[in-house]
Amino acid sequence: xxxxxxxxxxxxxxxxxxxxxxxxxxxxxxxxxxxxxxxxxxxxxxxxxxxxxxxxxxxxxxxxxxxxxxxxxxxxxxxxxxxxxxxxxxxxxxxxxxxxxxxxxxxxxxxxxxxxxxxxxxxxxxxxxxxxxxxxxxxxxxxxxxxxxxxxxxxxxxxxxxxxxxxxxxxxxxxxxxxxxxxxxxxxxxxxxxxxxxxxxxxxxxxxxxxxxxxxxxxxxxxxxxxxxxxxxxxxxxxxxxxxxxxxxxxxxxxxxxxxxxxxxxxxxxxxxxxxxxxxxxxxxxxxxxxxxxxxxxxxxxxxxxxxxxxxxxxxxxxxxxxxxxxxxxxxxxxxxxxxxxxxxxxxxxxxxxxxxxxxxxxxxxxxxxxxxxxxxxxxxxxxxxxxxxxxxxxxxxxxxxxxxxxxxxxxxxxxxxxxxxxxxxxxxxxxxxxxxxxxxxxxxxxxxxxxxxxx
Amino acid sequence: xxxxxxxxxxxxxxxxxxxxxxxxxxxxxxxxxxxxxxxxxxxxxxxxxxxxxxxxxxxxxxxxxxxxxxxxxxxxxxxxxxxxxxxxxxxxxxxxxxxxxxxxxxxxxxxxxxxxxxxxxxxxxxxxxxxxxxxxxxxxxxxxxxxxxxxxxxxxxxxxxxxxxxxxxxxxxxxxxxxxxxxxxxxxxxxxxxxxxxxxxxxxxxxxxxxxxxxxxxxxxxxxxxxxxxxxxxxxxxxxxxxxxxxxxxxxxxx
Numbered sequence: 017x018x019x020x021x022x023x024x025x026x027x028x029x030x031x032x033x034x035x036x037x038x039x040x041x042x043x044x045x046x047x048x049x050x051x052x053x054x055x056x057x058x059x060x061x062x063x064x065x066x067x068x069x070x071x072x073x074x075x076x077x078x079x080x081x082x083x084x085x086x087x088x089x090x091x092x093x094x095x096x097x098x099x100x101x102x103x104x105x106x107x108x109x110x111x112x113x114x115x116x117x118x119x120x121x122x123x124x125x126x127x128x129x130x131x132x133x134x135x136x137x138x139x140x141x142x143x144x145x146x147x148x149x150x151x152x153x154x155x156x157x158x159x160x161x162x163x164x165x166x167x168x169x170x171x172x173x174x175x176x177x178x179x180x181x182x183x184x185x186x187x188x189x190x191x192x193x194x195x196x197x198x199x200x201x202x203x204x205x206x207x208x209x210x211x212x213x214x215x216x217x218x219x220x221x222x223x224x225x226x227x228x229x230x231x232x233x234x235x236x237x238x239x240x241x242x243x244x245x246x247x248x249x250x251x252x253x254x255x256x257x258x259x260x261x262x263x264x265x266x267x268x269x270x271x272x273x274x275x276x277x278x279x280x281x282x283x284x285x286x287x288x289x290x291x292x293x294x295x296x297x298x299x300x301x302x303x304x305x306x307x308x309x310x311x312x313x314x315x316x317x318x319x320x321x322x323x324x325x326x327x328x329x330x331x332x333x334x335x336x337x338x339x340x341x342x343x344x345x346x347x348x349x350x351x352x353x354x355x356x357x358x359x360x361x362x363x364x365x366x367x368x369x370x371x372x373x374x375x376x377x378x379x380x381x382x383x384x385x386x387x388x389x390x391x392x393x394x395x396x397x398x399x400x401x402x403x404x405x406x407x408x409x410x411x412x413x414x415x416x417x418x419x420x421x422x423x424x425x426x427x428x429x430x431x432x433x434x435x436x437x438x439x440x441x442x443x444x445x446x447x448x449x450x451x452x453x454x455x456x457x458x459x460x461x462x463x464x465x466x467x468x469x470x471x472x
Numbered sequence: 473x474x475x476x477x478x479x480x481x482x483x484x485x486x487x488x489x490x491x492x493x494x495x496x497x498x499x500x501x502x503x504x505x506x507x508x509x510x511x512x513x514x515x516x517x518x519x520x521x522x523x524x525x526x527x528x529x530x531x532x533x534x535x536x537x538x539x540x541x542x543x544x545x546x547x548x549x550x551x552x553x554x555x556x557x558x559x560x561x562x563x564x565x566x567x568x569x570x571x572x573x574x575x576x577x578x579x580x581x582x583x584x585x586x587x588x589x590x591x592x593x594x595x596x597x598x599x600x601x602x603x604x605x606x607x608x609x610x611x612x613x614x615x616x617x618x619x620x621x622x623x624x625x626x627x628x629x630x631x632x633x634x635x636x637x638x639x640x641x642x643x644x645x646x647x648x649x650x651x652x653x654x655x656x657x658x659x660x661x662x663x664x665x666x667x668x669x670x671x672x673x674x675x676x677x678x679x680x681x682x683x684x685x686x687x688x689x690x691x692x693x694x695x696x697x698x699x700x701x702x703x704x705x706x707x708x709x710x711x712x713x714x715x716x717x718x719x720x721x722x723x724x725x726x727x
Contacts, residue, residue: 027517030487053484053534054589059576060567065707071677075564075712078488078610126494126515137516139504149501156497167668169495170488170610171679174672182672261582268581 028127046401050267066379082115083364087371091360098351103344116330117158119365125151179348189338200331210324211307219314224287233295254359270392280395283367285322353379476525479511483531488610489556532558532593546600557609561716566593609679609712633684639663653698660686681713682720
């Protein structure tokens with residue numbers, strides 16, 4: 017006996033992805049396929065000058081362009097032996113705060129949030145509107161930071177190898193302070209809101225990996241560490257991972273090489289919060305205590321809590337950076353291009369973004385590898401879904417019950433919180449020419465919105 | 473009054489231009505009051521149903537599946553508007569148009585034979601009739617508002633076709649090309665970004681594509697006099713709007 021559950025096209029995620037679960041004789045096979053059309057960034061970057069790399073790679077993801085710019089310029093600066101000055105380092109961190117705010121606010125309030133209210137979008141239910149409005153005002157402020165530093169929120173254009181094209185004066189930044197402080201207060205309260213959402217009680221045993229830095233919550237710098245004791249430099253880590261291809265996805269899967277297998281892992285806000293709790297400022301730790309948030313969080317459904325924590329962190333950090341900011345004399349440092357190879361990893365809103373470049377003497381790209389967070393999470397995601405469906409197999413509708421919406425609905429209750437995740441599902445039968453539409457609430461959406469629109 | 477139905481469709485792209493719709497932020501909630509967002513995968517669960525008064529189409533066409541999908545979208549739509557460089561001119565991924573797709577596949581994928589893709593990335597208008605094009609990588613949110621507002625007022629959107637230089641002069645930004653001999657694409661590039669790069673003392677790199685009647689070769693002559701090689705000149709044009717700039721050069725008669 018074979019049954020196939022298929023979600024053809026996940027909604028409220030960035031990029032194009034579908035999930036198929038096949039149950040044959042009680043055995044579950046899950047395939048998370050990305051069908052985003054390939055764009056071949058790694059191919060056309062070959063032969064391009066180093067100065068194009070940040071602008072080009074930014075175009076990989078419209079939600080997290082800064083992440084691509086950051087990983088790119090840091091890798092190239094490592095090859096050229098460039099050290100930027102402290103104010104520039106801080107401004108880049110501020111730029112990243114802007115992106116974390118924009119991206120987390122989008123993810124929490126417009127993509128994942130509506131699930132908990134049984135809404136099909138952020139604006140479809142009256143009771144959700146005030147929450148959506150709060151999210152949009154956070155997002156707007158994140159975009160303001162990006163616009164001040166980078167000219168525009170999507171594909172900002174001020175970042176270059178060696179620093180910035182132009183840096184803002186102190187006044188322009190301090191003008192933001194009062195709004196940022198209000199938003200910071202609000203975002204701390206929002207952690208409480210997130211912690212009280214109705215979650216399922218699944219817990220997964222898996223390996224979380226993120227950057228870790230001796231003095232700060234990780235963004236642009238640090239070494240790689242994991243919940244299972246891995247400790248490596250960026251170069252070492254790049255040597256330990258392997259990308260492999262599956263026939264149902266245009267996104268490669270990435271895992272850690274082992275003797276006969278590839279070990280999957282998870283990156284992203286959950287990994288960062290779990291591994292860097294001690295780098296969070298006191299006010300956030302106090303709020304977490306008040307809300308009864310205990311670490312580690314091992315349920316991806318609760319990723320929204322980790323994102324809310326980081327949203328508040330990014331507001332607080334932006335305030336600290338702006339208060340201490342002194343405009344540097346020069347927006348960038350001089351350097352000479354030279355040949356070399358380097359790996360750099362930064363923390364994109366959705367997790368570690370790995371870039372490796374090999375440049376020739378003139379600074380032209382000889383080869384490159386770009387590994388987005390999604391491709392690192394895909395394998396683990398399939399594994400988790402597999403375990404989840406396997407353990408709830410008895411709750412699945414039986415053959416012949418296809419049209420029984422009530423049954424499907426009860427399935428949603430099993431899978432997720434009462435308001436469950438809303439995905440448009442199609443239960444596909446082999447002979448049916450046109451599968452009938454069934455609104456199916458699926459296993460929750462634990463990993464929505466990886467930047468699937470990746471280099472692919 | 474029945475609200476006009478909007479559909480937002482994605483093809484090969486980074487999602488940035490769709491995000492510009494969500495980036496309207498405070499205006500977004502007004503937007504959903506004025507229009508019915510009837511299909512928008514990135515933001516709502518609504519299935520693809522019925523007809524649309526406006527389709528906002530993001531991304532270029534790079535697979536067979538997309539070619540049939542865009543025809544379906546066209547059939548369901550009154551006004552089809554492309555948003556951004558990918559949909560309007562093929563995008564950065566159109567760099568494959570000047571290379572071998574087999575080589576590209578081999579460079580990126582361990583098993584290139586599994587990958588189905590077309591050898592060229594083409595703008596939407598190469599396949600179906602496009603009513604209106606919004607340029608930019610990404611588009612400017614104000615131009616999007618203007619286009620949507622114009623629909624409600626039943627007028628043609630007033631989006632400029634002249635060069636960035638006009639905008640630059642109006643803003644009083646010093647000319648990088650003349651004062652510093654920097655290779656700025658402003659003279660041949662469509663206005664619309666709000667002079668972002670020159671304001672940051674950075675030469676324009678062509679997010680908004682060629683302006684109407686752009687004289688590209690004459691600009692490249694200036695670049696060459698300033699010391700750029702032929703190769704460096706073509707690298708400048710081969711970015712997000714590579715297909716459009718190359719077409720504009722051919723139209724001038726000097727490919």
